[in-house]
Amino acid sequence: MPQSEPPQPTGHPPLGEISNLPLSERIADQVREMILNGDLGPGAPLVEIALASSLGVSRAPVREALRILSLDGLVETIPYRGTTVRGLSRRDIEGLHEIRTLHEGFAIRRIVRAGRHGDLGDLAAQCDEMDRIAQSGDLRALNLVDERFHRSLIERAEHDLLTSFWRTIAMQVRQVMAMRNRRIADAALIAANHRRILETIVAGDADGAALLLEAHVADGTDTVLASWAEGDAS
Amino acid sequence: MPQSEPPQPTGHPPLGEISNLPLSERIADQVREMILNGDLGPGAPLVEIALASSLGVSRAPVREALRILSLDGLVETIPYRGTTVRGLSRRDIEGLHEIRTLHEGFAIRRIVRAGRHGDLGDLAAQCDEMDRIAQSGDLRALNLVDERFHRSLIERAEHDLLTSFWRTIAMQVRQVMAMRNRRIADAALIAANHRRILETIVAGDADGAALLLEAHVADGTDTVLASWAEGDAS
DNA sequence: TAGTGTTACATTGTCGACAGTCGATTGTTG
DNA sequence: CAACAATCGACTGTCGACAATGTAACACTA
Structure with missing residues (x-):
């Protein structure tokens, strides 16, 4: 299902992208x-x-x-x-987060195994941005950076099929996120979580990072499922 | 990408499915x-x-x-x-088998965790069939049963998204398999491998089974890659 | 009244024709 | 002869119209 559409390094940076797409x-x-x-x-x-x-x-x-x-x-x-x-059942959401954890854990282990965990500067930059946003309280922006962080992580694994699957996963995660309203109080915590995960990866502790990530994702899942008012079945 | 088509409990059990598809x-x-x-x-x-x-x-x-x-x-x-x-590069094939191992390992752990590893009768039956086919030397049939075995395993995990991803994986695996000619000598070994994996699952040893499976898959991958005459890049 | 034909309607599936896009080839120019 | 422009051909993208399918409402029969 490769439908990727990367930045496309054309030589003309500022030239408002005429939509040549079908x-x-x-x-x-x-x-x-x-x-x-x-x-x-x-x-x-x-x-x-x-x-x-x-x-x-x-x-x-x-x-x-x-x-x-x-x-x-x-x-x-x-x-x-x-x-x-598509309607998402409680079961779907639980399964989604399981799969997500599985894939991100795999990505982390792969990055560390390949010895690329020293060079994660852009992820750090995204953590900085997350800190900034957490203070401003812009939850919408927070979601976007959150998504970008995890996508970067996946891409760092340099595994085509993994990236391809992630596309589907991220899409559904975002759909789930659209169902809930995150509280501002969570923002700082979320930023801190990502920072810690990143640092653990950089330290080369893949399993530890995977565990932290699992906890982080599980936390988000619980938040969603808590505000689950006997929703639709699929 | 849910394309599932479960038994659909209509009241009329045996009524062979007219091909009404578009x-x-x-x-x-x-x-x-x-x-x-x-x-x-x-x-x-x-x-x-x-x-x-x-x-x-x-x-x-x-x-x-x-x-x-x-x-x-x-x-x-x-x-x-x-x-x-689609052309498959060496890299693609390696990545495919990594992802495959990841998913099947997840399925095994999930089955065991849910305590459903006692009830795998159909898998055992498929092992029996594999033994029979291994003796007859029908490699084409062997591939089919092989595929069915792994699909059953995935389905036993009862995880919709996993099953959905597996569809893609199995498809590409089969495409890879079409590239090589398995030798008859391998048939018996393959059948034995599956039997051992199944027994380990039934015994409740998820991690052990996952390791066996990883070895089994890696073996198949090596066979394919060995007969790789500087093939096409993708 | 339960069950069975019948009909109408909304929606998707399929068709043949035309427009747009891209790469290759050919022609042109210095 | 190299570099560039115009042209060609093959193919995909889009369109409007027609056919096929499924649902629901209604009438009909026992």
């Missing part, structure tokens, strides 16, 4: 943002013709977009029946 | 088999119009089929440029 991908991006921001709740139907006319395009690119989203695991399609935003 | 999915199945059997080697271009006329259908379902295959990780699509059968 229409279908732009549509996918747009609908994805809607889902990930919670504008489209679980179970919401995605009717092709409605989306098409709403966006002023034909059904063909909309169909492709929905296919891409189903590839991302954000959407469920039943033949001849339609496409809906 | 054309696009049937096309995807067909092309997938071609790739997995090696009829379409890595790098082979999949031209929509050619496939369409060759199958006697329009381009639309073919396009959808190619999307599905790209979802399976069997195919690479570059916008406006076309779709080709």
